[in-house]
Amino acid sequence: MSHHHHHEDHGHDHCDHGGCGCDHDHGNPWADRSLWLAGILTAAGLGLRWTGFEPASTAAFVVAIVAGGWMLLPGAWRALLALRPNINLLMAIAVAGAAIIGEWAEAATVVLLFGVAEWLEGWADRRAHRATAALLEVAPDSATVCRDGHYADVPVDTVRPGETVAVRSGMKIPLDGVVVTGESPVNQAPITGESVPVDKAPGDPVFAGTINGGGALEIRVSKAAGDTTLARIIRLVQQAQEQQAPLQRFVDRFAHYYTPLVTVLALLVFLAPPLLFGGEWAVWLYRACVLLIIACPCALVISTPVSIVAGLTALTRRGVLVKGGAHLEAIGKLRALAVDKTGTVTEGRPRVQDVQSLGTAKAEDVLRIAAAIDVHSAHPLAKAIVEHARERGVIFPRADKYRAHGGRGAEGRIDGHAWFVGNHHFTHGLGVCSETIERRLAAIEEQGLSVVVVGHRPHDDCAGEVIGIIAIGDSVRSDAADAIRALHAAGVAQIVMLSGDNQRTVDHIARQVGIDEAHGDLLPDDKVAAIKTLQARHGLVGMVGDGVNDAPAMATATVGIAMGAAGTDAAIETADIALMADDLGKIAETIRLGRRTLGIIRFNIAFAVGLKVLFLILALTGYTSLWLAIMADTGATLLVVANALRLLRTPATNRPAA
Numbered sequence: 001m002s003h004h005h006h007h008e009d010h011g012h013d014h015c016d017h018g019g020c021g022c023d024h025d026h027g028n029p030w031a032d033r034s035l036w037l038a039g040i041l042t043a044a045g046l047g048l049r050w051t052g053f054e055p056a057s058t059a060a061f062v063v064a065i066v067a068g069g070w071m072l073l074p075g076a077w078r079a080l081l082a083l084r085p086n087i088n089l090l091m092a093i094a095v096a097g098a099a100i101i102g103e104w105a106e107a108a109t110v111v112l113l114f115g116v117a118e119w120l121e122g123w124a125d126r127r128a129h130r131a132t133a134a135l136l137e138v139a140p141d142s143a144t145v146c147r148d149g150h151y152a153d154v155p156v157d158t159v160r161p162g163e164t165v166a167v168r169s170g171m172k173i174p175l176d177g178v179v180v181t182g183e184s185p186v187n188q189a190p191i192t193g194e195s196v197p198v199d200k201a202p203g204d205p206v207f208a209g210t211i212n213g214g215g216a217l218e219i220r221v222s223k224a225a226g227d228t229t230l231a232r233i234i235r236l237v238q239q240a241q242e243q244q245a246p247l248q249r250f251v252d253r254f255a256h257y258y259t260p261l262v263t264v265l266a267l268l269v270f271l272a273p274p275l276l277f278g279g280e281w282a283v284w285l286y287r288a289c290v291l292l293i294i295a296c297p298c299a300l301v302i303s304t305p306v307s308i309v310a311g312l313t314a315l316t317r318r319g320v321l322v323k324g325g326a327h328l329e330a331i332g333k334l335r336a337l338a339v340d341k342t343g344t345v346t347e348g349r350p351r352v353q354d355v356q357s358l359g360t361a362k363a364e365d366v367l368r369i370a371a372a373i374d375v376h377s378a379h380p381l382a383k384a385i386v387e388h389a390r391e392r393g394v395i396f397p398r399a400d401k402y403r404a405h406g407g408r409g410a411e412g413r414i415d416g417h418a419w420f421v422g423n424h425h426f427t428h429g430l431g432v433c434s435e436t437i438e439r440r441l442a443a444i445e446e447q448g449l450s451v452v453v454v455g456h457r458p459h460d461d462c463a464g465e466v467i468g469i470i471a472i473g474d475s476v477r478s479d480a481a482d483a484i485r486a487l488h489a490a491g492v493a494q495i496v497m498l499s500g501d502n503q504r505t506v507d508h509i510a511r512q513v514g515i516d517e518a519h520g521d522l523l524p525d526d527k528v529a530a531i532k533t534l535q536a537r538h539g540l541v542g543m544v545g546d547g548v549n550d551a552p553a554m555a556t557a558t559v560g561i562a563m564g565a566a567g568t569d570a571a572i573e574t575a576d577i578a579l580m581a582d583d584l585g586k587i588a589e590t591i592r593l594g595r596r597t598l599g600i601i602r603f604n605i606a607f608a609v610g611l612k613v614l615f616l617i618l619a620l621t622g623y624t625s626l627w628l629a630i631m632a633d634t635g636a637t638l639l640v641v642a643n644a645l646r647l648l649r650t651p652a653t654n655r656p657a658a
Contacts, residue, residue, distance in 0.1 A: 037067040042112050045061040061105055065099070087114075091292070140156065144165055164219065173186070178222060179218070184212055188207065191209055205222075209230040247605070266288045289626060303608060308329075320578075320589070322576070328594050332591070334540050336537070338531055338534060338553070340499065340546065343563065345497060349474065354449075361468055365467065365468070366469075367388065369467070370421050376410070401413045405422070405426060423451065430457065430458060432458060432465060434466075447505075448505025450472045490591040496517045528552050528556045541559075543559070
């Protein structure tokens, strides 16, 4: 099987480990069979040798070498032709050397264990990629579409945007779209990693691959099969696995220079002592073979890619999309984080925070009047008041003779009386402001909240009066304080909030959630400048935003993190890391997983290199045998792979215990 072909199978090019060249086809059944054959024959040879049948045991070893050699030779031959020594060539020379001095058992074991190490590497690789393939199976292949008035099951690729699909309870949603009829909780964990189902009603967006709960839904399809959020996640995950992280590039460069160096060293070990000091040819050939086997940097080379792919996959399962190993490494080293306020720390929509009544009026009266007038308006503050009144169960009429005063307030008649709602300025204009009201308004505005004054409008014989004040503000997300605490615990030294809102509001919110510093009144360019200042102080800086207006700042930061990306295409495109759900807590999880991945890679590299150095010293002083050398190499590869795959088993914590 040609080298190139092998990469297409694999989805990424890490098999030619920069001069390591473990290059047989990992999924090839022939390779597996020849490995079994080599194993059985080597065992048979050892048994025969033990019972004293020397010629028969040698024959078994020779056939074992030939059987296992299928996996070794093609790569070795290519390396020889290209004059670029790789592991296959090192091993082939060692086997030939062992055979020349009659160490048939060792030669057969080298071939067998090399095959095992190769198979292991292929298995680790497949295991990590299988986790990605599992994503591909998340979306169903067929959809129930309404065509010409009746429903039919058709392949998802044939469904066009604009068509309506029906999803029964317990079924997976086949395509992205918007609910037309039906209400049902939908489990969005496959996309967003949220563990709690989200209630969907007509008008709500749904994503391919998510699981419909108790009710039946009809969905108007918004994206074709290849464009769904899930399809794009899968594409990005595959691209991410192809990108090399800095540590991986370092390892590849190392292997590139290291392997030829070892080949030359082995040649010197073989030739120098016999030629210069009259050493035994057989002894030094044996030591040179041991050296070649020990030098094989398999464990070293595989340690990084497997760890990175495992880390990326573990995060994808939690609804965190990291666009490459380099970003995973960077987030593991993050010291400072900038967060956008609106939609990140706060919910991004105004809510009524407080209703104060004056004189004989009750809070219900204030809400009834305000909602009756505001029900006519589409202004965000007006909508917040109407929503709050409905939540509190306040029954209100629709005011007649409604009149809006551009952005300052509105008025209308309720039960024959003239009422108004308006801001501070509007109240002044009507001349119904008093010292006490002024003081109250100032106190609310001090907290960074907007005020809406509700009252009787002065007319004819009535002086007018204020009956109440409603305080409205963007409310802080319930999970924000926990998330910030978790970020500090995960090792982020400084968290800074950037916002276009006024400084008073921003400071107030920062104090509430425990953010270290807050900068208000910022334009998009000012955000970029703030990020640069942070970079000068901390080096690596992350920026969390919602991906649209924060794009320049996110691009400037070392790592741009988008929140709630499942709904916005722009966020998935611009960010380095996209959190599919609106969950700040995931960032601390991502940083911890990035740190763990880095720690595992560093341990693996140190372990592999340390073991090599130890055995090289033992080999040159003659204290080790081919058996030990091979066992050490295979063992190291196994340990390194097992250590990396621990990342896949990371428990899915939803919220760290604060």
